[in-house]
Amino acid sequence: MKYISTRGGAPAQAFDDVLLNGLAPDGGLYVPETWPTFTDKEIASFKDLPYAELALRVIRPFVGGAIDDSALAGIIDGAYANFDAPDIAPMKEIGKNEFLLELFHGPTLAFKDMAMQFLGPVFDHVLKKRNQTVTIVGATSGDTGSAAIEACRDRDAIEIFILHPQGRVSDVQRRQMTTVLSDNVHNIAIDGTFDDCQALLKAMFNDAPFRDEMRLSAVNSINWARIMAQIVYYFWAAAKVGAPESHVSFAVPTGNFGNVFSGYAAKQMGLPIDQLVVGSNSNDILTRFFETGAMEKGEVQATISPSMDIQVSSNFERLLFDLTGRDGAVTRDILANFQSKGRFSVNDKTLEAAQALFYGARFDDDETKAVIKETFEKTGELVDPHTAIGIAAARAQHRDSSVPMIALATAHPAKFADAVFDATGVHVDLPAPLADLMEREERCQVMANDLAAVQDFIATNARQGAIA
Numbered sequence: 001m002k003y004i005s006t007r008g009g010a011p012a013q014a015f016d017d018v019l020l021n022g023l024a025p026d027g028g029l030y031v032p033e034t035w036p037t038f039t040d041k042e043i044a045s046f047k048d049l050p051y052a053e054l055a056l057r058v059i060r061p062f063v064g065g066a067i068d069d070s071a072l073a074g075i076i077d078g079a080y081a082n083f084d085a086p087d088i089a090p091m092k093e094i095g096k097n098e099f100l101l102e103l104f105h106g107p108t109l110a111f112k113d114m115a116m117q118f119l120g121p122v123f124d125h126v127l128k129k130r131n132q133t134v135t136i137v138g139a140t141s142g143d144t145g146s147a148a149i150e151a152c153r154d155r156d157a158i159e160i161f162i163l164h165p166q167g168r169v170s171d172v173q174r175r176q177m178t179t180v181l182s183d184n185v186h187n188i189a190i191d192g193t194f195d196d197c198q199a200l201l202k203a204m205f206n207d208a209p210f211r212d213e214m215r216l217s218a219v220n221s222i223n224w225a226r227i228m229a230q231i232v233y234y235f236w237a238a239a240k241v242g243a244p245e246s247h248v249s250f251a252v253p254t255g256n257f258g259n260v261f262s263g264y265a266a267k268q269m270g271l272p273i274d275q276l277v278v279g280s281n282s283n284d285i286l287t288r289f290f291e292t293g294a295m296e297k298g299e300v301q302a303t304i305s306p307s308m309d310i311q312v313s314s315n316f317e318r319l320l321f322d323l324t325g326r327d328g329a330v331t332r333d334i335l336a337n338f339q340s341k342g343r344f345s346v347n348d349k350t351l352e353a354a355q356a357l358f359y360g361a362r363f364d365d366d367e368t369k370a371v372i373k374e375t376f377e378k379t380g381e382l383v384d385p386h387t388a389i390g391i392a393a394a395r396a397q398h399r400d401s402s403v404p405m406i407a408l409a410t411a412h413p414a415k416f417a418d419a420v421f422d423a424t425g426v427h428v429d430l431p432a433p434l435a436d437l438m439e440r441e442e443r444c445q446v447m448a449n450d451l452a453a454v455q456d457f458i459a460t461n462a463r464q465g466a467i468a
């Protein structure tokens with residue numbers, strides 16, 4: 001299995017190189033040269049597998065021998081050992097042919113753990129085998145950062161620097177990052193938006209001397225291994241509701257387009273997915289794209305679902321590459337245009353191809369709270385604002401009531417307790433391991449949105465040993 005760049009200007013690489021590089025050298029994102037596929041019989045057999053075993057089946061073809069099978073199996077087993085639900089990703093029925101897939105049972109209470117708990121040990125394994133170290137730099141709109149820090153803390157071969165937009169993540173989200181006082185963990189609060197953080201990150205990776213000197217690596221959702229690990233739960237959930245005999249649809253609260261792209265990947269691999277419903281908050285650039293074929297950047301608005309306060313969804317590039325017939329040059333030109341003009345549009349044929357699978361639905365904060373309240377009253381389930389957008393999107397766009405619709409629950413309600421309280425009057429406590437989070441000591445550097453200053457901070461604060 002080799003991976004190619006969405007911008008067509010980088011050599012094909014194996015899984016382990018793609019894992020460590022994150023972004024391709026031409027600025028594109030790595031995608032598999034071809035999609036591995038499963039037969040209907042194989043998909044039917046997934047129903048009875050434990051989560052970790054299914055993960056091994058789904059992940060193995062993508063790794064393509066870059067990690068030997070027994071090591072891979074051990075990494076996957078370890079990755080899902082820290083979840084507080086015995087079956088890792090429990091499914092609940094919340095209405096007729098309506099399901100909730102809970103992806104928040106990992107250590108940081110958001111779906112990011114589903115991939116990140118795998119990514120940490122897989123990085124460690126590959127680095128140790130190569131006798132190498134890396135500096136991981138990430139940008140987070142809230143949940144990625146804590147998941148990455150939790151997965152990488154105290155690993156000798158890794159320095160990790162996480163940028164977050166100051167004041168735009170919840171207290172719990174911030175504290176889950178800044179209270180990890182491990183020597184290899186560095187938090188930077190940027191005076192700006194998540195998109196500013198993401199732009200800084202991209203600029204650092206495009207600065208070749210800096211990238212090489214610091215051995216930069218990314219664990220943002222641009223890293224292929226995260227997309228890969230997320231594909232697993234699409235198969236997991238679909239098999240539970242009768243796939244492949246029955247088709248299945250998913251509704252995904254979406255920010256950077258990583259989660260829902262994993263659903264798209266599952267479909268390419270043979271899973272009979274009817275609809276992928278992209279749920280957005282007031283930052284509805286994706287909804288507008290799937291309605292009109294025009295991607296038009298607006299101002300980022302702060303909402304009660306901050307992990308989706310994004311205007312530029314990095315992983316959309318992977319879909320765009322497929323929509324353009326996997327033409328790297330065309331993809332590159334479209335994105336260059338978008339970068340300079342803040343806008344691009346696709347032709348009718350491309351839009352129709354996207355609309356055959358993708359549906360959009362947007363909800364503002366009031367609508368989101370109403371869904372939290374209604375869900376609690378009707379089902380007794382307390383859901384966080386991101387999950388509520390998934391549920392609302394599922395209902396708004398469910399085309400065929402005979403096809404099971406699975407909404408992805410992406411965060412534990414305790415992670416966004418204020419919004420849940422506002423909507424329901426019920427206070428959700430943090431689970432036991434995080435009970436004293438609000439009392440723990442924090443460490444964080446506040447910085448201006450200034451590339452040179454951030455690079456200087458990273459160069460100065462990376463432990464010597466790790467970059468020797």
Ligand SMILES: *Cc1c(COP(=O)(O)O)cnc(C)c1O
Nearest residue numbers: 143255256257258259307410411
């Ligand atoms: C990251 C995140 C999202 C958005 O996922 P993407 O893969 O970026 O689209 C949605 N909900 C929660 C709780 C998240 O942490």
